[in-house]
Amino acid sequence: MDRTSRTTPTDTATLAKVSSPAKVNLVLRILDRRPDGYHNLWSLMQTVGLADDLFISLDPSSTDIHLSCAHPEVPLGPTNLIHRAARAVLDRAGIEIGLHIELEKRIPMGAGLGGGSSNAAATVLGLNRLLGLKWTAATMTEVTASLGSDIPFFFSAPTAIISGRGERVTPLRMTGSRTLLLVNPGFGVETAWAYRTLAAGRSQSPRLAESLQRLTDSTTVDWGTLSPLMENDFEPVVFAAHPTLAAIKAALLAAGAESAFLSGTGATVFGVFQSKESAALALERLEIRPEWKAWVVPTAASPLAVQAVS
Numbered sequence: 001m002d003r004t005s006r007t008t009p010t011d012t013a014t015l016a017k018v019s020s021p022a023k024v025n026l027v028l029r030i031l032d033r034r035p036d037g038y039h040n041l042w043s044l045m046q047t048v049g050l051a052d053d054l055f056i057s058l059d060p061s062s063t064d065i066h067l068s069c070a071h072p073e074v075p076l077g078p079t080n081l082i083h084r085a086a087r088a089v090l091d092r093a094g095i096e097i098g099l100h101i102e103l104e105k106r107i108p109m110g111a112g113l114g115g116g117s118s119n120a121a122a123t124v125l126g127l128n129r130l131l132g133l134k135w136t137a138a139t140m141t142e143v144t145a146s147l148g149s150d151i152p153f154f155f156s157a158p159t160a161i162i163s164g165r166g167e168r169v170t171p172l173r174m175t176g177s178r179t180l181l182l183v184n185p186g187f188g189v190e191t192a193w194a195y196r197t198l199a200a201g202r203s204q205s206p207r208l209a210e211s212l213q214r215l216t217d218s219t220t221v222d223w224g225t226l227s228p229l230m231e232n233d234f235e236p237v238v239f240a241a242h243p244t245l246a247a248i249k250a251a252l253l254a255a256g257a258e259s260a261f262l263s264g265t266g267a268t269v270f271g272v273f274q275s276k277e278s279a280a281l282a283l284e285r286l287e288i289r290p291e292w293k294a295w296v297v298p299t300a301a302s303p304l305a306v307q308a309v310s
Contacts, residue, residue: 016130017308018054020122021047022113023153024180024263024270024299027212028232030198032205038165039195041149042208044172044215044226045114047158047304048180049297052119053104054082056126062098071105084147085120089127092143099127108293110188112264114150121154121304129306141167150264158300161216170216176223178299179279181257181271183248186291189238194265197237206233227272232262245269255282 027044034040059066065086067076077083086099101123107115124144128135135143137155144151149166161170211229215221239246245262248269252260256278257271273279279296288294 015057015310016126016306018122018126018306019051020054020118021051021304022107022115023047025232026230029208030233040164042212043162045153045160045162046299048299049301050107050295052107054122054126055102056130057100058130059098059100063096065099067101069103069105073109074105081116081120081147082123085123085144088143089124093131093133095131108184111184111268112266113268117148117150118154120144120147121151125304126306129309154304157304173220174300175220178223179273179276180297180299181273181279181282182268182295182297184268184293185244187267189266191265194234194238198234227259230259230261234265235262238262238266251286255285
């Protein structure tokens with residue numbers, strides 16, 4: 001649709017607040033390289049109780065997208081995933097209208113927690129509601145397909161298996177509960193570097209274990225079944241380059257975590273605990289450096305959701 005034929009929505013709300021949760025990879029396997037140059041992956045992902053907030057408002061008097069954020073490291077121009085997601089929605093819907101989007105940033109950047117992808121998904125969800133588009137999760141996934149491989153997950157959160165390049169999402173119900181202690185070291189890990197380094201050290205592509213394949217065919221999994229299957233293929237290469245992260249994992253295990261893993265390509269490491277109390281006690285035992293940040297958070301507790309519309 002060309003610019004002159006676009007429409008402006010009427011009889012819609014003008015302001016939405018959207019919760020934009022972080023995620024962790026409870027399992028992350030990187031498989032064979034695809035013809036498009038990317039890798040096929042298999043991941044079991046789950047949201048956690050750490051979230052940004054987006055406030056999205058419509059401005060019928062403008063056609064510009066204005067993004068604001070108090071965090072000094074957040075880019076506010078067209079390269080930001082929020083801006084790109086908003087533009088993708090307006091282009092797909094054929095709507096010409098201005099937007100004001102304010103981001104309250106709590107999820108650390110470049111942390112392996114999916115903050116940027118979650119923000120993009122939250123933008124699409126909020127505009128879907130504000131503009132009365134009534135898009136399904138499949139449509140929202142299609143609109144954001146070129147923006148990032150983690151984005152589709154958030155439309156099916158809190159728990160799902162992700163495969164392919166990230167576009168295939170199988171929602172899963174997790175029974176039981178755990179509390180996580182997230183530790184971020186204050187620096188990031190470049191995703192492209194991690195993939196290149198992992199691929200360079202392999203002589204052949206790994207196969208997906210039958211135990212994980214069985215999870216793909218399930219609709220429910222409990223924590224007891226999942227715990228021994230948890231792994232992250234990036235840990236050897238990332239820990240070799242950043243020994244601090246290996247030390248954080250060891251410290252979490254020493255403090256009582258039943259398991260601990262890198263999330264995504266890092267740099268956040270999370271420890272898994274049976275209860276909030278045991279996670280809080282572990283936090284007290286850890287020697288947290290000034291540049292580190294840590295959170296005790298529940299799993300699957302913060303869905304991607306429009307919290308309020310007015």
